[in-house]
Amino acid sequence: MNNKNKPLFSEFPPVSTEQWMERVTADLKGADFDKKLVWKNLSGINIQPCYNSESKITQLKNTGENSQGLVNYRKVSVCCGETGNDLAKKAIEEGINGIIFQLIDTVPVAELLKGIDLNQITVSFDVYNNATAFTKDLVAFAKGKDLKGYINTGIISNYVTTGSFDDSQIEIAAELVSLTADFPNFKALTISGTEYLDSGANQVQEIAYTLNSLVFLTEKLKAKGVAVQDIFNNLNFLLAIGLEYFVEIGKFRAFNNLLAEVAAKYGVSEFSNTITAKTSIWSKSITDAETNLLRCTTEAMSAILGNVDGVLIDPYDKEFKSASDFSSRIAGNITTILREESYFGKVSNPVDGSYYIEEVSSKIAEKALELFKAIEAAGGFYKAFENETIQQQIAEIRLQKLKLISQRRTPMVGINKYPNLMETVDASLLSVGGASNSKVLTPRRASLEIEAMRRFTEELVADTNVRPIVQLVSYGNLTMRKARAAFAYDFIGVSGFDVHQEESFKSAELAAKESAKSDSHVVVICSSDEDYDETAVDFIKTFRALNTDKVLLLAGAPKNMDELTEAGLDGVVNMRSDVLVTLSAIQKKVQNNLKS
Numbered sequence: 001m002n003n004k005n006k007p008l009f010s011e012f013p014p015v016s017t018e019q020w021m022e023r024v025t026a027d028l029k030g031a032d033f034d035k036k037l038v039w040k041n042l043s044g045i046n047i048q049p050c051y052n053s054e055s056k057i058t059q060l061k062n063t064g065e066n067s068q069g070l071v072n073y074r075k076v077s078v079c080c081g082e083t084g085n086d087l088a089k090k091a092i093e094e095g096i097n098g099i100i101f102q103l104i105d106t107v108p109v110a111e112l113l114k115g116i117d118l119n120q121i122t123v124s125f126d127v128y129n130n131a132t133a134f135t136k137d138l139v140a141f142a143k144g145k146d147l148k149g150y151i152n153t154g155i156i157s158n159y160v161t162t163g164s165f166d167d168s169q170i171e172i173a174a175e176l177v178s179l180t181a182d183f184p185n186f187k188a189l190t191i192s193g194t195e196y197l198d199s200g201a202n203q204v205q206e207i208a209y210t211l212n213s214l215v216f217l218t219e220k221l222k223a224k225g226v227a228v229q230d231i232f233n234n235l236n237f238l239l240a241i242g243l244e245y246f247v248e249i250g251k252f253r254a255f256n257n258l259l260a261e262v263a264a265k266y267g268v269s270e271f272s273n274t275i276t277a278k279t280s281i282w283s284k285s286i287t288d289a290e291t292n293l294l295r296c297t298t299e300a301m302s303a304i305l306g307n308v309d310g311v312l313i314d315p316y317d318k319e320f321k322s323a324s325d326f327s328s329r330i331a332g333n334i335t336t337i338l339r340e341e342s343y344f345g346k347v348s349n350p351v352d353g354s355y356y357i358e359e360v361s362s363k364i365a366e367k368a369l370e371l372f373k374a375i376e377a378a379g380g381f382y383k384a385f386e387n388e389t390i391q392q393q394i395a396e397i398r399l400q401k402l403k404l405i406s407q408r409r410t411p412m413v414g415i416n417k418y419p420n421l422m423e424t425v426d427a428s429l430l431s432v433g434g435a436s437n438s439k440v441l442t443p444r445r446a447s448l449e450i451e452a453m454r455r456f457t458e459e460l461v462a463d464t465n466v467r468p469i470v471q472l473v474s475y476g477n478l479t480m481r482k483a484r485a486a487f488a489y490d491f492i493g494v495s496g497f498d499v500h501q502e503e504s505f506k507s508a509e510l511a512a513k514e515s516a517k518s519d520s521h522v523v524v525i526c527s528s529d530e531d532y533d534e535t536a537v538d539f540i541k542t543f544r545a546l547n548t549d550k551v552l553l554l555a556g557a558p559k560n561m562d563e564l565t566e567a568g569l570d571g572v573v574n575m576r577s578d579v580l581v582t583l584s585a586i587q588k589k590v591q592n593n594l595k596s
Contacts, residue, residue, distance in 0.1 A: 017054045024049075041247060042400055043202040045363045051355030058362040063352075064256035064275070064307030070345045071098035071122045071310035072335040073276065074328060079104050081111030088116060094329050095336045098122035098149070098310055106130050109137040118142055122310070124149035124236075124276075128158070131172055135179045135188075147183040150236035150274065151176060152190035156213045157238075160195050160385065163440045173217070174224040177234050187236035187274055191217065194240040198281040198443035199436075200398025203242065203251040203364055208371035209390055210237060210255070211262055212381035218266065232263050232271035239308075240280040241299035248299070249351055250360035252277070252306025257365050258372070277303035278312040281443050284319050286429055286451060288414025292316035297334050304335075304344045305351050311335050319445065320429045391438055402434075405446055406580045408491075415447045416579055419493040427458035449580055450494065456587050457496035460594070468590045470499040471520035472555075473511045476531035484555035485526040491573050492524070495583040497590075502526065508535035509542055516546035521590050524573065525554045532558050537567050544568035549596075551589045 028036060037049040051057065074091045078084035078101050088099045101112060103125060113123065127134050131153045139147075155173055159165045176188035193210035201209070218231050239255070242248050252275065263271055279299045284292050293316045300311050313334050315327035323331075339345035351357045375384045384390050404410040411417040432455065434448035445451070461467045470492050474481035485502035493499045500520070505511035508531070515523045525532075525539060536558065543552060544567070557574045558564055570589065573582060 015052075017050075017052060020050060020052075041202075041244065042397055043204040043247070043364060044367055045247070045360065047247075047356075047360065051359055053355075055355055055359065057355055057359050059353075059358050060253060060257045060361050060365060062257050062260035063253035063349075063361065066304075066307050066345075066347065066349045068345060068348075070304060070308075070335070070339050071276075072096055072332060072339065073098040073100050073122075073124070073278075073310050073312040074332055075100040075102055075126075075312060075314075077102045077104065078107055078112065081107040081114075084112050085114050085116070088112075091328075091332065092116070092121060094332055096332050098124065100124045100126060100312065102126040103128075103134070106134065109134070109141045113141060118145040118147055122148040124151070126152045126154070128154050132175050132179070135176050139179055139183065142183065142186075146185060147180075148185040150187035150190050150276070151180075152192070152236075152238065154192070155190075155217065157192040157195055160390075160441045161443070163385075165382070170217075170220045170224060174221055174226050177221070177226055177230055180234070181230075184233065184272065188234040189217070189221075189231065190236045190238055192238040194238055194278060194280070195441045195443055196394060197240040197242055199394055199441040200282065200401055200444075200446075201394045202397050203244070203247055203254075204367045204371055205394060205397065206239065207251060207255050207258060207364065207368035208375065209381070210239065211258060211368075211372050212375045212384070214259075214262060215376065216381040228266045229268055229271065232266070232268045232273060235271075235273035237273065237275045239275060239277050240282070241277050241303045242280055243283045243295065243299070245298050245302050246357060247360055247364070248302035249306045249357055250364050252303060252308055253351075253357070253361040254365035254368060256307060257361070258369055261369070274309040275307075276310040276312060277306075277308040279314050281319070282446050283412075284314075284316075284445055285412065285415050285447050286320045286431075286445075287425055287447075287454060288420040288423060289317050289320070291414040292319075293330065293334070294413070296331065297338075300334055300338060301344070304338060307349065388439060391441065394441065395438065401446065402449065406449065406578050407576075408579055412447065415450055416494055418490060419496075421493050421499060425454065425458055425496065427455050427462065430455035430458065453580060453584055453587070454494075454496045456584075460587070460591055461496075464594045466521075466594060468497045468521040468594070469519060470497045470522040470524065471515055471518055472500065472502045472524050472526055473505060473515045474502050474526040475505045475508050475511045476535075477528035480528035480531075481526045485524075487575075488524045488526060488553075488555040488573055491577065491579065492522070492583065492586070494579055495587060497522065508539045512539045512542040513546065516543045516550070520550065521593065522551040522553065522586060525552070527556075529556060529558070532556060533560075536560075536564055536569075540564060540567040540569050549593050551586055551593070553586070 039047040041047060074096045076084055076087045076099055084101055091099060153172060155169045173189055180186050180188045191213055193206050196206040196209050221231050279296045283295050296313050300313055303311055313331040315323035315331045317327045378384060405416055408416050414420060431448040431451040433452045436442040472485045472488055474485050489499050551570050554569055554572045
């Protein structure tokens with residue numbers, strides 16, 4: 001029998017939702033299904049653990065087309081034309097097919113683009129000064145060529161980060177649309193939504209506010225006599241990519257869908273815009289910075305599968321130093337590998353028809369449209385930003401996100417989980433905290449508060465010439481003591497203390513005596529609940545009889561906490577512990593002991 005044309009997994013019989021639920025209910029053994037298996041996203045979307053053909057799923061239209069000509073961007077900071085040109089050519093040699101020139105000062109276009117084939121290479125520009133003069137120079141140079149890319153004057157991003165809107169920007173935008181009329185593949189209007197996500201917003205907010213700003217800009221340009229069709233044909237959207245892989249795929253698909261709806265309301269049925277996605281600032285780390293490569297990779301994957309036209313991956317070390325040749329090349333290689341070796345640029349719309357992604361996309365679109373309409377009904381984008389509605393809504397989500405990170409319910413490798421204890425961190429690179437101006441948006445890393453805590457440790461080490469030592473002392477039940485020691489090692493390691501591997505003892509009494517006499521500054525008791533019930537109080541009393549200075553902790557959640565505290569226990573570490581609250585308290589106690 002020829003099996004070549006048989007459907008995949010056809011040897012397995014179909015399973016109904018009812019059958020699946022029966023099995024899952026039995027496996028849960030009475031546990032709450034929603035609490036255990038339904039993921040509640042901060043965008044207000046409840047994501048089920050299973051979707052199948054019985055699920056009532058709305059399949060979105062106009063979700064975009066997977067770009068066969070995906071642009072792999074690299075940003076080049078330009079202080080003079082010759083240097084910018086050299087950097088661009090070097091990037092092209094390394095496989096980059098799109099350059100974003102970030103112009104610090106006015107430079108001659110002919111010098112900047114010398115030797116670059118505009119028929120093959122996409123060129124885009126961040127131009128915040130003299131944009132009109134630069135564009136005139138550009139279109140004259142590009143005459144007769146297939147100029148592709150966009151120009152970004154920061155018309156929206158400058159407003160949301162400074163709180164000041166300059167009406168002259170509208171006149172400039174109108175001029176740029178006119179100047180680039182002969183280049184349909186070059187977009188004169190860039191609307192940025194990166195500031196929302198990088199300030200802590202969720203996916204629904206990012207989509208809604210970006211579309212609200214589109215309406216605001218469209219109305220302003222219409223008043224200047226710019227045709228709506230020309231506006232939509234000149235749009236490039238710059239969006240950030242977040243950490244939630246499948247939700248981010250759904251976000252870009254939902255954005256395309258809603259953009260088509262907004263265009264339809266203006267009477268525009270066909271138009272040619274572009275979406276450029278960039279890796280987020282929010283998700284990046286200074287500690288164990290190489291983990292940023294992993295985050296950049298998954299972010300790029302979700303954007304490409306979400307049908308964007310271009311991807312800009314920032315170098316993994318961009319947050320704390322000028323990008324090196326190595327980090328810039330690695331960033332570009334990520335998209336090249338995904339596009340060429342993983343065939344992301346060769347398969348059209350591979351996620352179409354996925355029950356899960358279709359459901360996520362439709363739910364995001366539904367909620368984003370609801371928020372978009374609410375902002376418009378309340379007076380639109382400008383009014384909502386001026387009265388700080390947008391800032392307050394983002395702040396609410398940001399606080400929820402930061403709380404989940406502090407509670408380690410949102411794991412971030414190298415930040416709040418699995419810290420690299422062998423790494424030496426320069427304290428001056430670490431944040432001093434996450435304060436921001438509530439009147440504007442301030443793009444930031446999610447890790448700022450944890451960085452500030454780590455900075456406290458590094459400054460303490462510099463001040464005292466001592467890195468606090470943490471001793472994990474275990475006894476009793478082998479399985480539980482090892483599990484709790486491993487948890488404590490990971491949890492306390494976030495502080496930057498020198499956490500030693502577990503040290504086992506035959507008895508609680510011996511563990512208490514030996515740890516009290518050791519050179520450690522923090523001691524963590526690691527054992528089972530049963531062992532704690534029998535020996536914890538005696539352990540603490542024995543320990544305190546020999547040492548009253550050390551910080552003494554217990555790994556677990558004992559029921560007799562009051563009794564243990566009275567005996568001399570300083571605190572506990574467990575799954576419910578807030579990493580910022582707990583470790584900050586430990587740091588202060590250790591600091592007092594070292595300086596007393």
